[in-house]
Amino acid sequence: xxxxxxxxxxxxxxxxxxxxxxxxxxxxxxxxxxxxxxxxxxxxxxxxxxxxxxxxxxxxxxxxxxxxxxxxxxxxxxxxxxxxxxxxxxxxxxxxxxxxxxxxxxxxxxxxxxxxxxxxxxxxxxxxxxxxxxxxxxxxxxxxxxxxxxxxxxxxxxxxxxxxxxxxxxxxxxxxxxxxxxxxxxxxxxxxxxxxxxxxxxxxxxxxxxxxxxxxxxxxxxxxxxxxxxxxxxxxxxxxxxxxxxxxxxxxxxxxxxxxxxxxxxxxxxxxxxxxxxxxxxxxxxxxxxxxxxxxxxxxxxxxxxxxxxxxxxxxxxxxxxxxxxxxxxxxxxxxxxxxxxxxxxxxxxxxxxxxxxxxxxxxxxxxxxxxxxxxxxxxxxxxxxxxxxxxxxxxxxxxxxxxxxxxxxxxxxxxxxxxxxxxxxxxxxxxxxxxxxxxxxxxxxxxxxxxxxxxxxxxxxxxxxxxxxxxxxxxxxxxxxxxxxxxxxxxxxxxxxxxxxxxxxxxxxxxxxxxxxxxxxxxxxxxxxxxxxxxxxxxxxxx
Numbered sequence: 001x002x003x004x005x006x007x008x009x010x011x012x013x014x015x016x017x018x019x020x021x022x023x024x025x026x027x028x029x030x031x032x033x034x035x036x037x038x039x040x041x042x043x044x045x046x047x048x049x050x051x052x053x054x055x056x057x058x059x060x061x062x063x064x065x066x067x068x069x070x071x072x073x074x075x076x077x078x079x080x081x082x083x084x085x086x087x088x089x090x091x092x093x094x095x096x097x098x099x100x101x102x103x104x105x106x107x108x109x110x111x112x113x114x115x116x117x118x119x120x121x122x123x124x125x126x127x128x129x130x131x132x133x134x135x136x137x138x139x140x141x142x143x144x145x146x147x148x149x150x151x152x153x154x155x156x157x158x159x160x161x162x163x164x165x166x167x168x169x170x171x172x173x174x175x176x177x178x179x180x181x182x183x184x185x186x187x188x189x190x191x192x193x194x195x196x197x198x199x200x201x202x203x204x205x206x207x208x209x210x211x212x213x214x215x216x217x218x219x220x221x222x223x224x225x226x227x228x229x230x231x232x233x234x235x236x237x238x239x240x241x242x243x244x245x246x247x248x249x250x251x252x253x254x255x256x257x258x259x260x261x262x263x264x265x266x267x268x269x270x271x272x273x274x275x276x277x278x279x280x281x282x283x284x285x286x287x288x289x290x291x292x293x294x295x296x297x298x299x300x301x302x303x304x305x306x307x308x309x310x311x312x313x314x315x316x317x318x319x320x321x322x323x324x325x326x327x328x329x330x331x332x333x334x335x336x337x338x339x340x341x342x343x344x345x346x347x348x349x350x351x352x353x354x355x356x357x358x359x360x361x362x363x364x365x366x367x368x369x370x371x372x373x374x375x376x377x378x379x380x381x382x383x384x385x386x387x388x389x390x391x392x393x394x395x396x397x398x399x400x401x402x403x404x405x406x407x408x409x410x411x412x413x414x415x416x417x418x419x420x421x422x423x424x425x426x427x428x429x430x431x432x433x434x435x436x437x438x439x440x441x442x443x444x445x446x447x448x449x450x451x452x453x454x455x456x457x458x459x460x461x462x463x464x465x466x467x468x469x470x471x472x473x474x475x476x477x478x479x480x481x482x483x484x485x486x487x488x489x490x491x492x493x494x495x496x497x498x499x500x501x502x503x504x505x506x507x508x509x510x511x512x513x514x515x516x517x518x519x520x521x522x523x524x525x526x527x528x529x530x531x532x533x534x535x536x537x538x539x540x541x542x543x544x
Contacts, residue, residue, distance in 0.1 A: 109188070
């Protein structure tokens with residue numbers, strides 16, 4: 001993270017024209033058209049750099065080690081017929097080998113598609129039928145679900161497992177038996193057109209199942225040259241998100257291209273995070289908003305030496321002013337920064353600097369544009385006026401995979417991506433997120449589609465109408481709460497409905513906010529359920 005030197009005259013990083021916030025254009029100094037070739041060249045040119053360090057086992061991976069395994073994996077994939085445009089899925093938690101097929105796929109000009117390793121059978125079937133990957137790399141946890149999903153859908157992807165699982169190929173086996181000269185002389189597939197898709201990341205919409213967001217080689221290369229807003233050079237970085245989240249996929253690319261040593265930890269908890277920062281002298285950490293809230297309120301925070309931590313970066317949901325001020329108080333030697341972005345935008349479009357206002361998302365970053373538009377007229381609004389945040393970026397998606405209608409629904413004919421977020425900017429050009437126009441609920445970094453929960457609840461014979469919204473929570477972002485009206489003469493308890501959701505959906509969809517029965521749900525003039533009123537009711541019920 002670049003922090004402005006207060007002793008020097010600082011040039012503005014953006015300008016405002018016709019109520020559009022325009023980031024500076026960053027120098028175009030990357031001569032590559034393939035992100036895979038850039039990464040392989042970087043690793044081969046710097047073989048002795050330690051690329052990743054596992055805090056649990058103490059094992060280290062040099063760039064030479066990573067490149068060797070990734071090339072062997074690419075040679076195996078090539079033997080399976082994987083080439084330009086083919087899709088390779090990865091469904092795994094973070095470990096030293098997770099990034100190997102990620103790199104290998106990019107080397108071949110194929111498309112990487114990370115999956116949620118904790119998904120249920122319904123989600124696995126959706127992913128399987130939508131992208132139809134030729135090869136899936138999975139951990140032992142997700143292997144059984146994936147194999148069952150493939151069987152149901154009559155698909156036969158090649159299954160490679162990190163570890164051992166019956167009926168699959170072991171990852172260690174695919175790295176064996178490769179000719180040394182083939183490894184040494186391996187070259188990446190040429191990418192003539194940088195608009196060719198490199199990465200598909202899933203992004204949940206307001207309703208329905210997740211959509212595949214396509215990011216091209218050009219977008220990823222632009223992310224890597226846009227060092228102003230997110231640089232890891234000379235840092236010791238730590239993050240906890242898996243490849244399924246855009247943060248992890250982009251941070252992997254950034255750390256390798258920056259020649260830094262990534263610290264790889266287990267699942268997040270406050271105690272472990274403090275221990276890792278202290279022991280491995282971490283300088284840069286990225287936490288989800290939920291993690292950051294929990295970290296700020298950890299009672300034993302000051303029992304550890306966290307003096308090496310220069311930057312704590314948060315994202316995924318807005319961190320409110322109170323929480324950011326608390327973090328800054330608890331960690332006075334650490335820059336606590338947050339940003340705004342979307343998977344569809346290829347990551348960040350705004351980020352805070354050292355002097356940014358608490359609770360803001362900072363200002364527009366290089367190669368991006370932001371405007372706040374009137375919800376009725378679409379006109380670009382001036383400072384301190386609420387409207388929908390729209391953005392353009394050199395990193396944004398080329399579209400949703402196999403879903404042109406959804407693409408048209410989010411990107412207008414002038415190329416502006418409509419975020420669905422209600423926001424404003426102040427007189428300094430700082431962005432503030434007010435609320436989400438979309439109905440998405442966020443819980444500990446997970447995106448929850450209310451419609452998914454509502455469909456389950458609606459199937460109960462005693463439920464007349466139901467709407468699920470998020471109830472604000474101090475550490476988890478939001479908890480889903482269901483507002484229910486009952487059918488006359490039929491009864492159902494809150495406990496029954498809570499258990500019903502827990503039995504049918506993934507853990508993060510549980511009704512942690514509970515169930516609230518109403519004689520009738522509020523409606524708008526057009527006859528739709530008024531979620532705005534329900535959100536206000538949920539906010540009043542929130543634990544502060």
